[in-house]
Amino acid sequence: MSEAPALLVRGLSHDWGRKPTLRDVSFSVPRGRFCALLGPNGAGKSTLMSVLTGLIRPAPGVVEIASHDMARARRAALAEIGVVFQQPTLDLDRSVRANLRYFAALHGLGRKIADARIAEALERLGMAERADERLRALNGGHRRRMEIARALLHRPRLLLLDEPTVGLDAPARSAITDHVHQLARDGIAVLWATHLADELHPEDQVVLLHKGVVVTNGVVRDLVEDRSVTDWFTDAMESAA
């Protein structure tokens, strides 16, 4: 029997007032896969992320996280998700460690386990000696990496990132993109929302969202053929318009 996907979305539709934002969106992301949710601004990516994180409540049977229905078993589903929001969600006047401890506690980790995982995460990021610095002292790239490390503290099966490279310079953007691709290779499922096609790697899955509809769902290498990813994205948007 095959393993249940880390994320399964079936026939998701949502309106903001009279304006349909998502229309019959369906796709799945298996374990160990980097899936890019690609679309221009206003395609519905952030709304989709809000549904996947339970901030907008989906109908039963529409969103499953590691077999847990977000509508029927919200807490079990949320326990399997790590989220990095588009907008940083950090207390800039508290230390790196305090920020990580706060998150760990929200996810029910005891102090001992939390401290061990925090130490491990900071070591991995090369930030162990900065644990007691205020976050305000860190640059944008470091803050983002810390947010990613934070989202992994409770060892989720699915990592959701909503435009995580917005506002970062090119080297930081590339470092973070590579870092998260590595996380996927290590076994976690990743859903990476972006409007920047150059962040995709050939082996990634891509779900192309346009005006709330999934236009394409496949592996980047198979879809782009002999074009660059950016050219393919431009062509796909033109034919969808």
Added chain:
Amino acid sequence: MSALSAATAIATRELARFVTQRERFLAALVRPLVWLFIFAAGFRAALGLSIIAPYKTYISYETYILPGLCAMILLFSGMQSSLSLVHDRENGAMRLMLTAPLPRWFMLGAKLLAGALVGLLQVAAFLVIAALFGLRVPVLGYLTALPALLLSALMLGALGLLLSARIRQLENFAGVMNFVIFPMFFCSSALYPIWKMQESSPLLAKLCEINPFTHAVELIRFALYGQLNLAALGWTALAAVVFFATALWGYEPARTRSS
């Protein structure tokens, strides 16, 4: 256990934030002290007070407004923590809290309790200063007032929570504060007994009587003298439950289409 650690974390964050904002603490203390030592000094002659429960003798005007000022601190503190919720929503921290694997009512309840504790700290500091200047209540009163202060803090914090569910932007907050704080404070028994108000306007006296803030003030007033005002307790508790339930409804997430 996991719920407890989450609640503790929320409380710690709230306290840490309060401790680092020294200006906020100072402002919270200066405001009631100005009322107590300046306003009360000027008004004591103008406002003659008869003997009313729970007092057994004639009292100074400062003694009369002490419970009202405790409630005022809690009112400002409740609004302040609601302001911090609007801020949390704007900077995304609210999302972090609402995507944790715990029930929404629990997370908001923990936030409410944390805010109430911050309010209690401010009241404690105020009562210490008042006592240093000779304005004291019976020693046991400080203890019996504690649950009354906590319930009042929860009720006023829940009102703040309710407002924060509806206010989307920080800029709109100042206006709402003026519409809530001042009418609530002035249309209550905090600064003058309701019978005084009755002399000038029966309608205003009626409004004072139904104002939940009046009940919080009276609950605290009686508790400071080791007495229980059952009606005030009932109304304050009811208001707390109604405000919190409405706030939860306000924080209820949007839903997707079911088909």
